[in-house]
Amino acid sequence: MQKKITKKTTLGEILKLPKAEEILKKYNVPCLFCPKMVYEIGRLQIGEIAKMYDLDLENLLKELNKI
Numbered sequence: 001m002q003k004k005i006t007k008k009t010t011l012g013e014i015l016k017l018p019k020a021e022e023i024l025k026k027y028n029v030p031c032l033f034c035p036k037m038v039y040e041i042g043r044l045q046i047g048e049i050a051k052m053y054d055l056d057l058e059n060l061l062k063e064l065n066k067i
Contacts, residue, residue, distance in 0.1 A: 004065055005046070005061055005064045005065050006047075006061070007045060007046060007047025007050070007057060007061070008045050008046075008047060009045065009046050010041070010042055010043060010044060010045055010046070011029075011031060011037070011040075011041050011044045011045075011046060011049065012041040012042045012044075014046060014064060015041070017064070017067055018067060019067050020064060020067060023060070023063050023064055023067070024060075026063075027055050027056065027059075027060050028053070028055070029049060029053070029055065030053060031044060031049055046060070046061070046064075
């Protein structure tokens with residue numbers, strides 16, 4: 001069993017999961033298409049991203065934790 005995804009989980013950790021990119025796209029996470037993502041993927045936390053872009057963090061985490 002994988003560890004639970006929380007607001008402190010990095011984007012890099014999340015993207016290792018199957019179907020994670022599909023869920024992130026559904027929530028319009030813009031970092032997937034940002035040229036700087038390559039440099040920041042290991043430090044950007046999903047909670048910070050959700051706050052910056054006013055994303056529904058609670059439901060995003062629920063969906064990510066189902067995979």
